[in-house]
Amino acid sequence: MKGMKKELITLRVNNEDYEIFTYPNKTLLEVLREDLMLTGTKEGCSEGACGTCTVLMDGKPIRSCLMLAVEAQGKDITTIEGLSEDDELHPIQKNFIEQGAIQCGFCTPGMILTAKALLDENPRPTEDDIKVAISGNVCRCTGYAKIVKAIKESSK
Amino acid sequence: MVDFVGKDILRVDAFDKALGSILYGPDQNIEGALWLLAKRSPYPHARILSIDTSQAETIDGVVRIFTAADIPGENSFGIIPVTKDQTLLAKDKVRYIGDAVALVAAYDLKSAKEAVDKIKVNYEELPAIYDPEESLKKGRILIHEKGNLLCSSRIIKGDIEKGFSNADIIIEREYRTSRLEHLSLEPEGGIGYFEDGRIVIIASTQNPHYDRDDVARLLGLSPDKVRVIQCGTGGGFGGKLDISVQGFIGLAVYHLKRAVRMVYSREESFLTTAKRHPLIMRYKTGAKKDGKLTAVKVDIIGDTGAYASYGLAVIMRATVHATGPYEVENVYVDGKMAYTNLPWCGAMRGFGVPQIAFAHESQMDILAHELNIDPIDIRLINAFKKGSVTATGQRLDHSVGIKESLYKIKEIRDKYSWSKKKGERLGTYIGVGVGSMWYGIGNTGVPNPSTAQVELLPDGSAILYTGAAEIGQGSDTILLQIASQRLGIAIDRIKLVRGDTLYTTNAGATSASRQTYISGNAVMDSIDHLEDILKAEASEQMDLPSSELIVKDGKIFSIKDSSKSIDIFELVKICNKNKVRVIGEGRFDPPTIKLDPETGQGVPYATYAFASQVSRVEVDTFTGFIKVLNSASAHDVGKAINPKMVKGQITSGVAMGIGMALMEEFVPNKTKSLKDYYIPTSMDMPEIIPIIVEDKEPTGPFGAKGVGEPALIPTAPAIINGIYDAVGVRITHLPANLERVIGELLKKEGA
Ligand code: FES
Ligand code: FES
Numbered sequence: 001m002k003g004m005k006k007e008l009i010t011l012r013v014n015n016e017d018y019e020i021f022t023y024p025n026k027t028l029l030e031v032l033r034e035d036l037m038l039t040g041t042k043e044g045c046s047e048g049a050c051g052t053c054t055v056l057m058d059g060k061p062i063r064s065c066l067m068l069a070v071e072a073q074g075k076d077i078t079t080i081e082g083l084s085e086d087d088e089l090h091p092i093q094k095n096f097i098e099q100g101a102i103q104c105g106f107c108t109p110g111m112i113l114t115a116k117a118l119l120d121e122n123p124r125p126t127e128d129d130i131k132v133a134i135s136g137n138v139c140r141c142t143g144y145a146k147i148v149k150a151i152k153e154s155s156k
Numbered sequence: 157m158v159d160f161v162g163k164d165i166l167r168v169d170a171f172d173k174a175l176g177s178i179l180y181g182p183d184q185n186i187e188g189a190l191w192l193l194a195k196r197s198p199y200p201h202a203r204i205l206s207i208d209t210s211q212a213e214t215i216d217g218v219v220r221i222f223t224a225a226d227i228p229g230e231n232s233f234g235i236i237p238v239t240k241d242q243t244l245l246a247k248d249k250v251r252y253i254g255d256a257v258a259l260v261a262a263y264d265l266k267s268a269k270e271a272v273d274k275i276k277v278n279y280e281e282l283p284a285i286y287d288p289e290e291s292l293k294k295g296r297i298l299i300h301e302k303g304n305l306l307c308s309s310r311i312i313k314g315d316i317e318k319g320f321s322n323a324d325i326i327i328e329r330e331y332r333t334s335r336l337e338h339l340s341l342e343p344e345g346g347i348g349y350f351e352d353g354r355i356v357i358i359a360s361t362q363n364p365h366y367d368r369d370d371v372a373r374l375l376g377l378s379p380d381k382v383r384v385i386q387c388g389t390g391g392g393f394g395g396k397l398d399i400s401v402q403g404f405i406g407l408a409v410y411h412l413k414r415a416v417r418m419v420y421s422r423e424e425s426f427l428t429t430a431k432r433h434p435l436i437m438r439y440k441t442g443a444k445k446d447g448k449l450t451a452v453k454v455d456i457i458g459d460t461g462a463y464a465s466y467g468l469a470v471i472m473r474a475t476v477h478a479t480g481p482y483e484v485e486n487v488y489v490d491g492k493m494a495y496t497n498l499p500w501c502g503a504m505r506g507f508g509v510p511q512i513a514f515a516h517e518s519q520m521d522i523l524a525h526e527l528n529i530d531p532i533d534i535r536l537i538n539a540f541k542k543g544s545v546t547a548t549g550q551r552l553d554h555s556v557g558i559k560e561s562l563y564k565i566k567e568i569r570d571k572y573s574w575s576k577k578k579g580e581r582l583g584t585y586i587g588v589g590v591g592s593m594w595y596g597i598g599n600t601g602v603p604n605p606s607t608a609q610v611e612l613l614p615d616g617s618a619i620l621y622t623g624a625a626e627i628g629q630g631s632d633t634i635l636l637q638i639a640s641q642r643l644g645i646a647i648d649r650i651k652l653v654r655g656d657t658l659y660t661t662n663a664g665a666t667s668a669s670r671q672t673y674i675s676g677n678a679v680m681d682s683i684d685h686l687e688d689i690l691k692a693e694a695s696e697q698m699d700l701p702s703s704e705l706i707v708k709d710g711k712i713f714s715i716k717d718s719s720k721s722i723d724i725f726e727l728v729k730i731c732n733k734n735k736v737r738v739i740g741e742g743r744f745d746p747p748t749i750k751l752d753p754e755t756g757q758g759v760p761y762a763t764y765a766f767a768s769q770v771s772r773v774e775v776d777t778f779t780g781f782i783k784v785l786n787s788a789s790a791h792d793v794g795k796a797i798n799p800k801m802v803k804g805q806i807t808s809g810v811a812m813g814i815g816m817a818l819m820e821e822f823v824p825n826k827t828k829s830l831k832d833y834y835i836p837t838s839m840d841m842p843e844i845i846p847i848i849v850e851d852k853e854p855t856g857p858f859g860a861k862g863v864g865e866p867a868l869i870p871t872a873p874a875i876i877n878g879i880y881d882a883v884g885v886r887i888t889h890l891p892a893n894l895e896r897v898i899g900e901l902l903k904k905e906g907a
Pocket of ligand 2: 101102103104105106107108138139140141142341390391628
């Protein structure tokens with residue numbers, strides 16, 4: 001890239017610190033996927049409209065396609081890869097599987113992280129709370145009903 | 157006894173998907189892979205005078221730029237063998253905004269973008285056509301040399317004029333639908349490399365074997381020189397049946413013999429992949445006072461855009477299904493598909509049937525209101541039953557669950573007393589609408605076989621080999637359930653090898669709701685064959701004629717003396733020792749009869765799915781906003797191999813149907829992103845009651861048919877009829893967005 005220099009940035013992702021030598025105009029999504037090879041975070045639209053790129057930043061869901069990686073320095077980032085421990089599924093992941101909330105699975109990582117942020121803040125959400133919380137995460141496959149059910153189950 | 161069919165087995169792919177570890181097309185990467193990016197036409201119709209890549213080639217990071225002259229084989233592809241009219245890289249002419257004219261391979265995407273900007277293409281603009289009826293007028297400029305009519309299809313049954321003269325009432329209306337985008341959340345993507353003298357392509361696809369054959373054709377290679385591997389596929393809905401990145405990746409690997417990757421941006425995916433065909437449908441329906449249909453005449457004009465893709469299949473399906481799931485003695489249907497200079501259209505969940513169902517179900521609803529008959533009853537009066545004869549002259553002898561589906565939704569509607577009433581807020585009204593459908597499983601009147609193999613291993617496990625693409629609909633799980641039940645081996649003892657053209661054989665496309673029925677049957681057939689092999693081996697070992705042997709509970713018994721038996725895995729060990737693998741080969745091709753080109757008579761499908769839906773909608777007369785409140789859909793799937801997944805498909809279809817009915821419209825030259833193409837979110841979803849009807853199909857695996865596309869089809873009709881019930885306006889052009897609803901309300905007030 002002409003006229004632009006790579007910079008060293010540090011990111012804390014899934015409780016690990018990374019030093020990455022990269023362009024300052026790269027989005028967090030690009031750095032996660034291309035530099036850290038964390039491809040569980042998806043790119044469905046690149047303009048903040050689909051929610052597949054959702055990650056947690058200090059526990060809050062954000063769209064990593066809308067944020068520069070440099071802006072994420074000093075924050076705690078959680079991606080889908082950081083949710084399970086040694087392949088031991090997080091309860092939300094388990095409920096997504098058991099309720100049949102996964103079809104093609106492309107929306108799943110973003111959906112699950114959005115659900116986690118919701119449940120951390122509001123452990124007993126109503127069905128409407130859940131619908132509102134995931135309204136920015138599009139799913140083309142499931143019709144949402146089982147996703148809502150899986151999140152509801154996870155609140156028990 | 158194992159029991160895996162009819163059970164809510166958890167999806168076998170869900171674990172990797174929940175972990176985020178499954179790799180989809182855009183996730184594929186190989187260290188050092190070059191990026192590919194296409195240069196595309198800014199004009200809807202133009203002659204290419206020259207292409208100058210010299211400046212672009214000097215950009216740092218650019219490795220090579222390809223044009224049509226670099227294509228070594230036939231520069232024409234397309235899913236239907238008789239209509240391969242699409243170029244990978246345009247040669248003389250571009251036919252829509254987005255036609256690819258050159259391909260850049262570069263070290264990084266940034267350099268590829270710069271190079272694409274620097275390629276100079278000299279065009280001579282030609283007049284463009286945007287309307288299919290205009291396109292078919294005499295003297296119009298030709299989009300393709302052979303003419304602007306892609307194809308036509310006709311169905312003639314009985315005497316149409318007599319049918320109308322016997323009618324007490326005749327309803328004539330015109331209906332229109334819009335271009336729609338599949339919007340699988342995963343954009344098209346993949347990688348390719350050269351290995352063992354072969355071009356290997358790993359991509360998200362609905363159709364790996366077709367991809368292999370058409371890429372080989374483009375490159376002038378024999379198909380065994382190309383290997384296609386289906387990776388994780390984030391939705392398809394018909395949009396990943398045609399070739400997208402696969403052709404470009406193949407071309408680059410052919411020349412460069414090194415790894416390359418290509419991922420479509422969302423905008424590229426919007427502009428350059430298939431859409432749903434907009435149809436214009438002119439209906440004339442005659443009926444007696446008691447509601448019995450006497451005649452249906454339909455004229456259909458479709459817009460396939462710049463290329464054929466599945467246009468032929470869509471117009472055939474639309475014409476065949478034009479009567480709806482009803483007995484009609486006199487039928488005349490004429491369908492034409494025209495080229496225009498708009499984005500090309502292909503298959504999208506239902507191949508023309510969702511469009512035609514919107515029209516035939518609106519007609520039924522008008523009749524019901526005019527004749528003052530309950531909308532469910534008028535359907536019951538006309539619905540197919542065993543022994544009914546369709547418009548193509550096919551006698552339906554079994555698995556005709558349409559009436560049952562109507563009874564089921566009637567039960568729900570009456571139980572909850574869903575009926576027309578005022579809404580809670582000022583200016584809102586609630587109405588109830590009904591929609592029914594039928595859907596032929598598999599391709600229309602052409603051979604569309606699937607093949608599969610099942611191998612037994614000496615450790616007591618098995619391997620199922622299938623070419624059937626898993627795109628999120630669940631075929632991996634369903635085929636394993638079928639194999640497991642038929643083999644009598646637990647599902648976790650069967651390994652799946654799927655969608656790799658090197659190790660699996662052609663299962664046909666994951667389309668037309670055909671994998672459960674057709675590939676499911678191929679799996680059943682492979683196990684029949686496997687048992688023959690085992691019996692032959694046992695006959696030698698046991699010294700008994702194989703006609704005396706039966707397979708049961710993992711053993712082979714003599715029918716005469718059940719104390720004589722041998723364990724099947726013992727036999728496998730013996731065979732393996734003799735260096736013989738125990739593999740059953742399976743194949744199934746649904747029995748169909750080609751339709752007569754003049755009259756459309758024949759047997760287009762071996763079996764049909766049926767469904768009915770009732771939806772309760774609220775219309776806000778101030779804003780035109782429609783909210784679907786409740787919905788119950790009853791689907792005759794033959795037999796639900798996995799009821800939970802069938803219900804998942806039904807809910808999925810209702811969501812997509814809400815999109816089609818109320819919000820989705822691809823506007824050429826405007827729609828480029830999710831910001832100007834709305835699809836349903838969690839907030840748009842009603843309470844959904846999915847109901848499974850099981851009228852077993854004797855030729856299906858364990859009685860199963862299919863549900864993927866049917867799930868969507870009755871939704872838009874039920875909603876549109878619900879709007880009429882609520883406020884008395886009939887939307888005849890989908891989607892029923894705010895402007896259209898308000899427009900119709902104002903018209904009604906004025907009148
Ligand atoms: S990729 Fe970020 S919202 Fe769609
Ligand atoms: S499961 Fe496919 S997009 Fe949600």
